[in-house]
Amino acid sequence: MSRLQVVSGKGGTGKTTVAAALALALATEGKRTLLVEVEGRQGIAQLFETEALPYEERKIAVAPGGGEVYALAIDPELALLDYLQMFYKLGSAGRALKKLGAIDFATTIAPGLRDVLLTGKACEAVRRKERSGRFAYDYVVMDAPPTGRITRFLNVNDEVAGLAKIGPIHNQAQAVMRVLKSPETAVHLVTLLEEMPVQETVDGIAELRSARLPVGRIIVNMVRPEVLDETDLELLRTVPRSTVARSLSSAGLGGARRGGHAERLVDPLLAQAEEYAERYTLEHEQRAVLAELGLPLHELPLFAEGMDLAGLYELARELREQGVS
Amino acid sequence: MSRPDPAQHRLSPARLLDVDPLLEDPRTRIIVCCGSGGVGKTTTAAALGLRAAERGRKVVVLTIDPARRLAQSMGIDSLDNTPRRVKGIDDSAGGELHAMMLDMKRTFDEIVEAHADRERAAAILGNPFYQSLSAGFAGTQEYMAMEKLGQLRARDEWDLIVVDTPPSRSALDFLDAPKRLGSFLDGRLIRLLTAPAKLGGRAGMKFLNVGMSMMTGTLGKLLGGQLLKDVQTFVSAMDTTFGGFRTRADATYKLLQAPGTAFLVVAAPERDALREAAYFVERLAAEDMPLAGLVLNRVHGSGADRLSAERALAAAENLEEPRIVDQEGGKAVLRNSPDAQDSSDSPTPGTPAGAPASAPEGGSPTEDAESSENTGHAEDPERSVDQLTAGLLRLHADRMQLLSREQRTRDRFTALHPEVAVTEVAALPGDVHDLTGLRTIGDRLAADERELPDPADRPEPPEATA
Numbered sequence: 001m002s003r004l005q006v007v008s009g010k011g012g013t014g015k016t017t018v019a020a021a022l023a024l025a026l027a028t029e030g031k032r033t034l035l036v037e038v039e040g041r042q043g044i045a046q047l048f049e050t051e052a053l054p055y056e057e058r059k060i061a062v063a064p065g066g067g068e069v070y071a072l073a074i075d076p077e078l079a080l081l082d083y084l085q086m087f088y089k090l091g092s093a094g095r096a097l098k099k100l101g102a103i104d105f106a107t108t109i110a111p112g113l114r115d116v117l118l119t120g121k122a123c124e125a126v127r128r129k130e131r132s133g134r135f136a137y138d139y140v141v142m143d144a145p146p147t148g149r150i151t152r153f154l155n156v157n158d159e160v161a162g163l164a165k166i167g168p169i170h171n172q173a174q175a176v177m178r179v180l181k182s183p184e185t186a187v188h189l190v191t192l193l194e195e196m197p198v199q200e201t202v203d204g205i206a207e208l209r210s211a212r213l214p215v216g217r218i219i220v221n222m223v224r225p226e227v228l229d230e231t232d233l234e235l236l237r238t239v240p241r242s243t244v245a246r247s248l249s250s251a252g253l254g255g256a257r258r259g260g261h262a263e264r265l266v267d268p269l270l271a272q273a274e275e276y277a278e279r280y281t282l283e284h285e286q287r288a289v290l291a292e293l294g295l296p297l298h299e300l301p302l303f304a305e306g307m308d309l310a311g312l313y314e315l316a317r318e319l320r321e322q323g324v325s
Numbered sequence: 326m327s328r329p330d331p332a333q334h335r336l337s338p339a340r341l342l343d344v345d346p347l348l349e350d351p352r353t354r355i356i357v358c359c360g361s362g363g364v365g366k367t368t369t370a371a372a373l374g375l376r377a378a379e380r381g382r383k384v385v386v387l388t389i390d391p392a393r394r395l396a397q398s399m400g401i402d403s404l405d406n407t408p409r410r411v412k413g414i415d416d417s418a419g420g421e422l423h424a425m426m427l428d429m430k431r432t433f434d435e436i437v438e439a440h441a442d443r444e445r446a447a448a449i450l451g452n453p454f455y456q457s458l459s460a461g462f463a464g465t466q467e468y469m470a471m472e473k474l475g476q477l478r479a480r481d482e483w484d485l486i487v488v489d490t491p492p493s494r495s496a497l498d499f500l501d502a503p504k505r506l507g508s509f510l511d512g513r514l515i516r517l518l519t520a521p522a523k524l525g526g527r528a529g530m531k532f533l534n535v536g537m538s539m540m541t542g543t544l545g546k547l548l549g550g551q552l553l554k555d556v557q558t559f560v561s562a563m564d565t566t567f568g569g570f571r572t573r574a575d576a577t578y579k580l581l582q583a584p585g586t587a588f589l590v591v592a593a594p595e596r597d598a599l600r601e602a603a604y605f606v607e608r609l610a611a612e613d614m615p616l617a618g619l620v621l622n623r624v625h626g627s628g629a630d631r632l633s634a635e636r637a638l639a640a641a642e643n644l645e646e647p648r649i650v651d652q653e654g655g656k657a658v659l660r661n662s663p664d665a666q667d668s669s670d671s672p673t674p675g676t677p678a679g680a681p682a683s684a685p686e687g688g689s690p691t692e693d694a695e696s697s698e699n700t701g702h703a704e705d706p707e708r709s710v711d712q713l714t715a716g717l718l719r720l721h722a723d724r725m726q727l728l729s730r731e732q733r734t735r736d737r738f739t740a741l742h743p744e745v746a747v748t749e750v751a752a753l754p755g756d757v758h759d760l761t762g763l764r765t766i767g768d769r770l771a772a773d774e775r776e777l778p779d780p781a782d783r784p785e786p787p788e789a790t791a
Contacts, residue, residue, distance in 0.1 A: 194756065196392045
């Protein structure tokens with residue numbers, strides 16, 4: 001099992017939620033995981049219902065069976081200062097650099113540099129060991145940028161190669177790439193059963209594969225329950241309105257005669273079922289497209305009332321049952 | 326949970342946003358669609374453009390990252406960064422629709438090519454720092470979208486430009502990035518880096534200069550000295566060829582504030598999307614950007630909204646429970662027959678089929694019923710119809726719960742921003758990828774009143790009719 005689990009997905013597919021659930025799932029049975037946020041959105045804090053995360057690893061949840069989930073929101077500027085500190089022992093000069101805008105300059109000057117700092121911090125956490133020789137974290141889960149940017153983001157080597165041909169950043173990029181392209185890493189993509197997110201997933205996987213980054217699993221999020229099955233939908237195409245009206249009437253919803261309460265429900269209910277049928281067909285098509293990718297496929301249920309902490313534990317349990325951790 | 330009041334199923338904001346007058350008004354020259362990702366921004370922009378064109382305006386739609394099939398439907402799946410005329414629209418009113426997909430690198434290249442002589446342009450385009458910046462700087466896409474908007478406006482070939490905004494990490498990026506890129510490239514630091522000689526001459530700046538060389542030294546060590554040199558050559562080349570970036574960013578910014586520009590915030594009736602929308606509304610107000618209103622996409626409705634979720638579920642259980650008993654006893658037919666006789670008042674034969682039937686088959690409901698009853702099905706047909714009906718009721722219960730959730734979210738938004746005019750777009754079951762679909766969206770965008778439930782059909786409190 002890869003120790004660095006990168007979670008990406010189209011915006012709006014719930015990748016932060018899935019990353020958090022995965023971190024919880026991987027922490028079960030006394031394991032320790034680190035959940036890393038790189039985009040400064042404080043999505044993790046919102047999800048775990050805590051205050052904004054600082055640039056510091058802190059425990060945010062306890063998993064069933066005694067495991068622990070730590071979280072870290074990486075701030076690229078602070079990461080750069082850290083980095084300078086480590087290599088150049090800058091002290092207060094670092095603060096002066098910050099004042100002058102040099103840090104801002106250096107982190108904006110090249111998106112590649114920014115990304116090296118972010119992925120570098122995650123890779124450092126993956127490799128970090130305690131005095132006992134045990135890894136500080138059993139797993140590191142990264143809530144990564146969306147599918148459209150993920151390959152660029154992870155492929156820091158290419159990004160930086162043109163810019164920093166020598167120097168510590170160059171070396172750091174090399175070290176990061178060794179981890180990212182190894183079986184130590186798995187990149188998972190979160191999608192919905194809708195056309196655009198599925199198309200993006202297909203494109204994203206092609207990009208990851210051509211950059212030789214290790215693709216992990218596809219996680220279909222927010223899957224709606226199947227209310228009507230194939231047989232129902234078959235019947236829906238031929239069922240006489242009056243029969244449905246009588247059935248509604250027998251359920252206690254009024255008269256089935258024309259103009260009766262039950263009869264007047266038939267058209268709107270059938271219209272809603274038509275919409276359902278249309279979506280059902282679309283979802284089946286999208287499932288087929290995903291199945292062709294030949295990757296492990298998982299489905300997580302939709303929580304109609306919105307996601308909360310209880311829902312997160314539920315998703316973690318679901319992921320465990322599906323053998324993701 | 327209380328039964329949702331049908332009169333409250335639709336948002337009753339202080340104002341309804343009427344898009345047609347906005348689209349038809351010749352003074353409207355730019356419409357910017359903004360909002361968080363995944364709420365149907367691009368589709369909204371395309372639908373608005375199509376609607377305006379079919380009402381006689383000469384429109385160009387600038388999309389940033391359209392879904393492939395949506396782009397194909399407008400004939401802009403080729404990424405050549407120039408507006409293409411969209412075929413197949415109704416041009417009887419004399420309008421035209423053009424569409425283009427933004428290629429940010431190409432746009433950046435074009436700026437360089439337009440402002441520098443060939444040799445210098447080649448030097449800039451080949452600079453590794455330029456290549457990184459033009460393809461990947463966090464704000465480049467936003468900046469280039471605004472740049473392209475400025476270019477299209479300057480060409481004055483279209484009387485309406487509809488712009489989609491980039492799928493930013495947050496709503497902020499779109500307004501901030503052009504400034505950020507502008508001030509970054511124009512900023513004090515980059516000036517210092519590129520013109521250390523000027524500073525050296527001034528006594529008071531000596532200290533700063535020492536600081537600078539230490540810093541460039543550090544950055545040089547970190548990035549490799551060559552990168553800094555690339556930056557310096559790049560910035561001075563850019564600077565001498567065509568003025569400051571900040572000036573350009575400022576000009577675009579002013580264009581957005583000018584009369585003739587209308588912002589539409591696009592959202593879906595979901596917690597996060599509306600939170601972002603509220604944030605955007607506040608931000609636009611703070612920046613003096615003219616907000617026309619909120620487009621609320623994917624709003625659900627129900628033709629049977631008088632049947633509450635609870636009653637629908639209870640009825641579904643009524644239909645399902647006896648079936649389980651019957652399966653054990655194997656007497657389904659016996660149960661169904663008397664039941665159907667008792668409680669349903671079957672249509673009298675000969676009654677003309679007046680109401681339009683929504684059953685997929687063309688025949689009248691009465692005939693359908695008869696033919697089905699005559700033929701009969703191998704297994705118990707009533708039972709599977711009951712099962713289907715129970716499913717229909719459960720589906721309806723889900724729908725009603727969704728309606729009341731959407732209602733709560735919308736109420737929260739209107740409570741915060743009663744001044745914002747709103748138009749709602751009813752949800753479609755699938756994605757839109759042709760002109761017909763866009764036209765439907767356009768109709769739904771414009772036809773807020775027509776979507777309102779027929780007032781004669783339901784009791785409404787008098788104050789809701791205002």
